[in-house]
Amino acid sequence: MEELWWNHRLHDAGFRLTHPREIIINILRNTDKHLSAEDIYIKALKINPSIGLTTVYRTLDLFNQIGVVQKFDFGDKRSRYELIKNPQKQEHHHHLVCIQCKTIIDYNNFMKEELELMNKTEKALSKIHHFMIMHHVINFYGLCKNCQTSA
Amino acid sequence: MEELWWNHRLHDAGFRLTHPREIIINILRNTDKHLSAEDIYIKALKINPSIGLTTVYRTLDLFNQIGVVQKFDFGDKRSRYELIKNPQKQEHHHHLVCIQCKTIIDYNNFMKEELELMNKTEKALSKIHHFMIMHHVINFYGLCKNCQTSA
DNA sequence: TTAATTGCAAACGGTTTGCATGGGC
């Protein structure tokens, strides 16, 4: 059951595997999109109409805290959530955000070059500004294929 | 009066130079911080106690639209605003965000290298994903000098 | 003069919290 590492993570952290949590995990497993809490809520309702939006928020927050889910902020107000595929290898990637339809595409090209620049930058900035960098965010904003043609 | 280009910009765009607008411009001129709407509102109250928070929001939005102010989002909920120093030369810079005290430091080291990587990336991504990139955001998150020692 | 701008109060939208009920272990 290598696939179900999140269940073990939940258990190891002392939390129960409840029905809403299963539903939400499965929704996240079966999408390549970056869903908002409400997106997830709407999908969850179709599986169990008695689920509450509050539970979705609390579950996502829990998953984020125990490292099962990553929370993103792309500048529209809603937070968006992505299931971490493999907890071992920190698969570092970035996002293309369509400013029109809000679609988000993952990409991981030029990671070597990026890593080089980031290391260099981080080293310099910690010297110049005595700033200890923990992580960085790179986002590209523009128009996706569809929204270019429709515009 | 080279310094007061924002007034001309306002006028050229067909807007009035009102008292609240002057106050807000001056607050932004006299800080190196990235103030939120409320930060600005509190400072403005000391100059004119009858100013309204709504006006601050509307003014900042207007300034953003006519290119006098840049609006940023650093992941805490509030938007933050920075006066554009020189409208001619697009001074491109990025931010170090302290995750503890929320201080934001501007930096512009390694801009040549960054620009290279960004151009390369943008070109490749537009090919691979047919994505037309309009702008990008790079933020570093970590601990500033003070918060390292106090932690 | 008179249309743009303001301040107030109320609405808004995403998220969080208090609390009584319900469900895993």
Next chain:
DNA sequence: GCCCATGCAAACCGTTTGCAATTAA
């Protein structure tokens, strides 16, 4: 049976909007 987890309603917080009063040009 014990507590964690849930759902509901209400609070929260930054921001926006409707509207009547005010003000810059």
